[in-house]
Amino acid sequence: MTLTEETAAAPDTRPAPDGSRPSRGRRTWAAAAALRWTALRLLALVVLVAAWQAVVGAGVWPRVLVPSPGDVWHAFVEASTVHDGVRGFSNHLLVEHLGVSLRRIGIGTGYAALAGVPLGLLIGVVNPVAVILEPAVTFLRTLPPLAYLSLLVIWFGIDESPKIWLLVIAALPPIAAATAAAVRGVPADLVEAARALGAGPVSLLLSVRLPAAxxxxLTGVRIAVGIAYTSVVAAETINGTPGIGGMIRDAQRYNQTDVVIAGIIAIGLSGIVLDALFKGVERLAVPWRGRA
Incomplete structure (x- = not known):
């Protein structure tokens, strides 16, 4: 085959004049890149598990402190099934513990978004409001959740209320701060063009500032969900069963390190899935992101 024939037979993967790749070439390139990154992640996971097993085999630490990967897997299976008449851990399956915690995170972050987005819009648009409320938002943002958990327990008891309030207070400041910064970052020429077309303050806020921000x-909400997830273990240290934080707390009391590690892994994996879902929502809700 001649060079000309080879060139004609090969798929065209060169960028188009507008910078985009041809459809077939783009799919092939994306699939190959995804395969490479997946293989790299699997390799890193295998190396990590092998190093973990080597440390356990060498007896660097007692088995009760550092269980083997097999021990953790066994604890994971036992916490997820009914065995010898025992239902999971603390009479709840692992998925039930995780579901309760995710429900608390969803409620807490939902309330935080309902309050934080309007608050951020006011801070970003109305200067007197910013002067009064922005220091308060910064003050709350710098507080660790455990700093006010005891106060919430005194106010609301040990039922669901202090857990939800803790997650609301943890998630609200990043949402409000991100919203205020986004509104202030809307291009001035875009705002002036809308005003020239007769947009009033409310129309300007809802039709120009809010879509641009x-x-x-959404990035602020995604960060807030992560902060709420890191706070849920603290929230569930008080009467938190069922709940993944309560499960970890109970396992820690009885030196069940394998159950603790299984719970931590469950939190991490569910956090990865949750973050991927939020990224998908961002792509659907704001398809113009990153485009002129």
Missing amino acids: LPEI
């Missing part, structure tokens, strides 16, 4: 607002 929406990508950063």
